[in-house]
Amino acid sequence: DAGVIQSPRHEVTEMGQEVTLRCKPISGHNSLFWYRQTMMRGLELLIYFNNNVPIDDSGMPEDRFSAKMPNASFSTLKIQPSEPRDSAVYFCASSPYGTENEKLFFGSGTQLSVL
Amino acid sequence: AQTVTQSQPEMSVQEAETVTLSCTYDTSESDYYLFWYKQPPSRQMILVIRQEAYKQQNATENRFSVNFQKAAKSFSLKISDSQLGDAAMYFCAYLNNAGNMLTFGGGTRLMVKP
Secondary structure, three states: OOOOEEEOOEEEEOOOOOEEEEEEOOOOOOEEEEEEEEOOOEEEEEEEEEOOEEEEOOOOOOOOEEEEEEEOOEEEEEEOOOOHHHOEEEEEEEEOOOOOOOOOEEOOOEEEEEO | OOEEEOOOOEEEEEOOOOEEEOOEEEOOOOOOEEEEEEEOOOOOOEEEEEEEOOOOOOOEEOOEEEEEEOOOOEEEEEEOOOOHHHOEEEEEEEEOOOOOOEEEOOOEEEEEEO
16 A cells, blocks of 8 residues: 555645645545644644544634545645645544554645745 | 654553653654654644754653664653553654654554553
């Protein structure tokens, strides 16, 4: 398996622009997570899905952030409009929730820079 | 590219005892950061302890301490006086000097027996 795949690897955009981060979880995993990592706050859970349904989005910082999971093999995290304080590394992770092998598998992250 | 290896998929410890979780990494950098994260059922990632590579002194946070061996590229976590609430997945992570690349180990599931 190729693991969790995130794209793009790097994103540089200007303030006010829309940014879309993409994630392909490991096939067969039924849970998907979005995390944001900054030096100041460490790793923050933004939202997670079970079976494509958002379970907990309490970590989403504000209405500018939205996440979707239209099917079991794809998820997006969108920021509209983007702001410089959104600059961070965004990680996607997947997990076979509810099984004996349940644990997180992380993607390589998307480094977002908002100028 | 950096790699982080946690060779113990699962560990078990008796309550009040001490347990050590292993982590090794590979890097060509001389300055970097290392972390241990705890993942409880909430799926949140809780920072347990952090070590700057330029510091020779091992980091300590209450019952949690690390054994940082820079030359050996080893960063183990010791949990003393284990408590039932310590049961969780633990991830070792490496952050590069620029602070823009975080690499996780595969995780170790810690079980605490009463």
